[in-house]
Amino acid sequence: DQQVKQNSPSLSVQEGRISILNCDYTNSMFDYFLWYKKYPAEGPTFLISISSIKDKNEDGRFTVFLNKSAKHLSLHIVPSQPGDSAVYFCAASQFYGGSQGNLIFGKGTKLSVKP
């Protein structure tokens, strides 16, 4: 059973508009959440994270929102740029879980930003 779900395999957005990528999780023990970005033939690149003590974290054009009651997080990219086109992975963990707290990844959402 998947503990981290990204239900949209793909998303297409016009350049300059907002991209919203969604992620749901089932394990209430998760307290640390991350977004990674992956280009073809490259490894995932860490983008932004959020601890469960917060409901929002912002870094430039990227903002992650966490709704603990709904077990839902989202990544907002605004404005979207063609260089943002990539696969975005959501991940969750128990930060102090030691070897039991490893990152659990979703299947990814492929974002296409059209000029």
Place this chain on the structure above:
Amino acid sequence: ETGVTQTPRHLVMGMTNKKSLKCEQHLGHNAMYWYKQSAKKPLELMFVYSLEERVENNSVPSRFSPECPNSSHLFLHLHTLQPEDSALYLCASSQVVGGDTQYFGPGTRLTVL
């Protein structure tokens, strides 16, 4: 020097070959990981090392054999692989083992004929 490097970037091997994947991290981290990424599947954690000791082995077949000689280097030794083992193999490291942010290498694209 980039954070996490992997060699080779591409590897084609026959089912009877023996090969090794290498990973090196220059971040001073204490934990290192091997992942497998197959098409349309989530990243699958294979092995976890903390301070050169294996702390987790996620039911990985014995034809995959990890080695961590020091906290900066991680190897994955491959022998008698199957075609279904063809995938992208990713190495990652983190400051502490477990839920901390992990930083990934570029991966090795493995094809087993």
